[in-house]
Amino acid sequence: MKINNYILLIAIFFSLSIAVTNPLQAQTNKLKVVLDAGHGDTDPGTSGNGLIEKKVALDLVLKIGDILGNDADIDIIYTRKKDEFIGLSERADIANKAKADLFVSIHCNGVSSVSAAGFETFVLGTKPNRSDFEQNMDIAMRENSVIYLEDDYEVTYGGFDPESPESYISFELMQEEFLDLSILAASHVQTNVIDNLKRKDRGVKQAPFLVLRETYMPSILVELGFLTNTVDANYLKSEANKKLMANEIANAIRAYKSDINLVSIEDEMASMRSEDSEKKSDFIFKIQIAAGSKKIDTSPSNFNGLENVAVVFEDNFYKYIFGETSDYMEAQDLLTIAQDKGFDSSFIVAFSANGEKVSVNKALKSKLN
Numbered sequence: 001m002k003i004n005n006y007i008l009l010i011a012i013f014f015s016l017s018i019a020v021t022n023p024l025q026a027q028t029n030k031l032k033v034v035l036d037a038g039h040g041d042t043d044p045g046t047s048g049n050g051l052i053e054k055k056v057a058l059d060l061v062l063k064i065g066d067i068l069g070n071d072a073d074i075d076i077i078y079t080r081k082k083d084e085f086i087g088l089s090e091r092a093d094i095a096n097k098a099k100a101d102l103f104v105s106i107h108c109n110g111v112s113s114v115s116a117a118g119f120e121t122f123v124l125g126t127k128p129n130r131s132d133f134e135q136n137m138d139i140a141m142r143e144n145s146v147i148y149l150e151d152d153y154e155v156t157y158g159g160f161d162p163e164s165p166e167s168y169i170s171f172e173l174m175q176e177e178f179l180d181l182s183i184l185a186a187s188h189v190q191t192n193v194i195d196n197l198k199r200k201d202r203g204v205k206q207a208p209f210l211v212l213r214e215t216y217m218p219s220i221l222v223e224l225g226f227l228t229n230t231v232d233a234n235y236l237k238s239e240a241n242k243k244l245m246a247n248e249i250a251n252a253i254r255a256y257k258s259d260i261n262l263v264s265i266e267d268e269m270a271s272m273r274s275e276d277s278e279k280k281s282d283f284i285f286k287i288q289i290a291a292g293s294k295k296i297d298t299s300p301s302n303f304n305g306l307e308n309v310a311v312v313f314e315d316n317f318y319k320y321i322f323g324e325t326s327d328y329m330e331a332q333d334l335l336t337i338a339q340d341k342g343f344d345s346s347f348i349v350a351f352s353a354n355g356e357k358v359s360v361n362k363a364l365k366s367k368l369n
């Protein structure tokens with residue numbers, strides 16, 4: 001029964017995606033951004049240390065909107081501006097009907113472990129082979145479970161059950177054509193906040209969020225921090241800090257806009273149609289795990305068991321590099337492996353084909369050109 005519902009759902013999605021005007025067509029002039037404050041009213045989301053997710057999310061969204069409201073080339077659409085309940089599919093409907101160019105959903109994390117902390121940005125996906133899959137899955141299941149509060153959720157979501165693993169099987173099909181652009185937007189948000197606000201970096205990740213699946217445009221979901229962690233919660237209690245964070249996210253949206261304005265629509269469509277494997281391999285992502293003035297032997301015993309560490313001498317420092325991939329999401333996975341081994345301040349670095357170091361966002365952008 002569930003499988004049949006799924007096939008029906010997929011058929012509906014594909015017919016809809018043909019009917020919807022391509023959102024990229026609007027990107028040469030105004031960028032239409034949907035700001036989605038998670039939860040609301042009877043659905044408070046998670047809570048901890050005196051903070052409630054629905055309030056923090058709305059607060060951030062309104063601040064981001066205020067900042068971007070001054071930009072003549074950006075249009076803002078809100079899914080909610082007050083404390084009200086809105087279903088996940090309704091949020092996506094608002095974005096789809098507006099033919100938005102980018103969907104940004106704002107949430108906060110909360111888990112039973114008080115030590116879990118940090119800022120992370122999600123794009124849609126399911127990758128069971130990834131090292132942090134179960135953790136990401138837990139976050140997605142928690143966020144998706146809000147549909148239980150909607151009347152007729154079985155009908156609205158085609159028999160989807162947030163807590164049933166088999167419901168997630170066909171998830172990834174839905175947003176594939178927007179994945180590169182979603183990753184680009186997510187990486188701007190993540191880089192801005194981590195570089196400028198020194199939050200704990202949990203990276204850009206993929207997880208099966210229902211609200212992202214239902215939109216027909218590049219879409220990201222931001223988890224601002226863990227309300228259950230005192231460091232994160234104290235940060236988010238400060239009005240000044242929330243303004244700083246809103247400013248970084250607003251600037252990330254501006255940066256994303258200026259990136260995609262450089263890309264012609266024809267090239268964009270071509271790159272969306274083809275697998276484009278040779279372009280993707282033009283840039284290589286690696287993980288820088290440590291740097292120092294002293295050269296250390298790169299055997300695993302010196303790096304908490306991490307294998308295949310390489311060393312390069314650059315700017316008077318020995319830099320220790322782990323892993324190599326042309327796939328940015330795989331690089332995120334390598335980053336998690338390095339962090340799990342205790343290299344908390346690891347970060348992704350990008351290199352061009354001739355070995356020149358480039359910014360990660362430039363490498364991501366080049367995939368779209």
Ligand SMILES: [Zn+2]
Nearest residue numbers: 038045107108
């Ligand atoms: Zn949430």
